[in-house]
Amino acid sequence: MLLPNEIIVDNFAGGGGASTGIEQALNRHVDIAINHDPDAIDMHKLNHPKTKHYCESVWDVDPVEACAGRPVGLGWFSPDCRHFSIAKGGQPVDKNIRGLAWVVVRWAALVPMRVFKLENVQEFLTWGPLVEVSPGNFKPDSERQGETFDAFIKCMTTGLNKVHRAWTEIKEALGDNFPYDKLEKGLGYKIEHRTLSACDYGVPTTRKRLFMVGRNDGKAIVWPKPTHGPKGSGLQPYKTAADIIDWSIPVRSIFGRKRPLVEATLNRIAKGIQKFVECEDPYLVPEENVLPFINEHANASNQRVMNANEPLRTICAQVKGGHFSIVTSHVIKLRGDNLGHRTDEPLHTISAGGNHLGAVQAFLIKYYGTGAPKAANEPLGTITTKDRFGVVVIKGEKYQIVDIGLRMLEPHELFAAMGFPKDYMIAYNSNGKKNSKRIQVARCGNAVCPLVAKVLVEANFITDDSRIAA
Incomplete structure (x- = not known):
């Protein structure tokens, strides 16, 4: 003492x-x-x-x-x-x-x-x-x-x-x-x-x-x-990124944005989807902790994004979206050539030079088609011209990726990742x-x-x- x-x-x-x-x-x-x-x-x-x-x-x-x-x-x-x-x-x-x-x-x-x-x-x-x-x-x-x-x-x-x-x-x-x-x-x-x-x-x-x-x-x-x-x-298991991600914050679809994501970011997302979602055991977001959304994939200039806990809007014939049955997640790192990491691993080091860590969520529904949709292993700028983004197999079940969301981690999540108390005043x-x-x-x-x-x-x-x- x-x-x-x-x-x-x-x-x-x-x-x-x-x-x-x-x-x-x-x-x-x-x-x-x-x-x-x-x-x-x-x-x-x-x-x-x-x-x-x-x-x-x-x-x-x-x-x-x-x-x-x-x-x-x-x-x-x-x-x-x-x-x-x-x-x-x-x-x-x-x-x-x-x-x-x-x-x-x-x-x-x-x-x-x-x-x-x-x-x-x-x-x-x-x-x-x-x-x-x-x-x-x-x-x-x-x-x-x-x-x-x-x-x-x-x-x-x-x-x-x-x-x-x-x-x-x-x-x-x-x-x-x-x-x-x-x-x-x-x-x-x-x-x-x-x-x-x-x-x-x-x-x-x-x-x-x-x-x-x-x-x-x-x-x-x-x-x-x-x-x-x-x-x-x-020893006790490592604390992970999943422990600090605020799942109540909805992610924004990477498609149909007024200001499109830059190609380098799209490439990172595509490679991350291939590595962390198109695998036998992707990280599945706990359903009770996530606020899913519905995204229209029509050919209109203004695609709508709707919370799944709201009354369903009028659905037109060409909408390809639906209620999502599985949500997967991984962490993207927008710096260097690092793709990021799984959500059930500790968060990578946080830099003072700006927020460069984000959460990527892939929304999936059961796949019943008979065709062979394109795998998500190319830059997403190419994949968005296809009707489907890809099909993944999770524990023997086929799922179709119907949307991908991205948001940067918020300051309160980053402070939590550093181990600060929940009541620490930062805002x-x-x-x-x-x-x-x-x-x-x-x-x-x-x-x-x-x-x-x-x-x-x-x-x-x-x-x-x-x-x-x-």
Whole structure:
């Protein structure tokens, strides 16, 4: 547990994922939260009103002044990962953003901090110097990968030799008036790091992150045991995308839209239908949890979509639709060449750069025809010219695909996928103004999964050997 008078500081606080997990573990509020983004701090304030908030750069907050003589029992640091992540590809990187982790050294050197935790992408281990490839554009030096990370660890542990090549970068980050003699001697932390997958701890997303734990109180660093796993593991089954999808939200038919879907999206849907629906065991949507609809497939310019729980509209002779007897679903990923995944698997990692995960639902009826309808293994732009989209066989029964729906996942579904509590306030700001989806998704994609923070803090602050991993 925390010692008397110790406080908790959440640097890079964002929308409050780490703070939520810490509070769940220790049953007390975080004392200080820091973030430069007004939208992030506003969401944090709404959900963590007892915390003192600093809406400014982490470099502008003086640790000595903020702590006011109180020791830090736990410092949490989640520096911006974008300029380490492989998702950034070959784009130029920013030295200042990559150097944000030196804030950990600053806090550890200036105030008593007993335990710290750092969260980032796995590529953080490759932290090294940059080379200028063109005026103002920098990329990592492939021959010196991990050099700066090594310097960071030595500063925090046994000390950094005066001849180490990272000193120039360190002094650029920490400034002139800093006790560098402490870094030469070493700050005395014992440090370990591991990569943890959120789905292993009951979070319905595959999000995988590097976690570092350091402590200087002589106690052992402990890691939480996974609680969830694949079938046959003896653990609880993984939470899945199906657990967080709001089945009451109707999907919109991909056909007859005023603004047609782009070809790349249609191709993804077609390939996804082939892989996840035209299979022996597709994911079947629970009938009691879905609001089916009826879609007209006439040759009219304005096809009608009707809820199945409303009185049936006048049906003309050429309508080819009907009440659907089976609905299947899979998750589409509108990024890269990934098709997505089955709905009964954990949701793929959510990005702060925009919502790129959607739900695809295929509506099927029993097939009684004698012809050979075209299989859905071509771009849907071609298939829509046919009378039928395809026939699938599910457990020996033939079904005809009569419509396909697509919608992007809503922010509240994405927050649920990250393991946030159902009552977490995301839709409105502190002035009662509705937050845009962009603002909500950005807070979610940048967040730490609360449950992962919770089990990590519990493992190191609450004595219970059964939760400690080997």
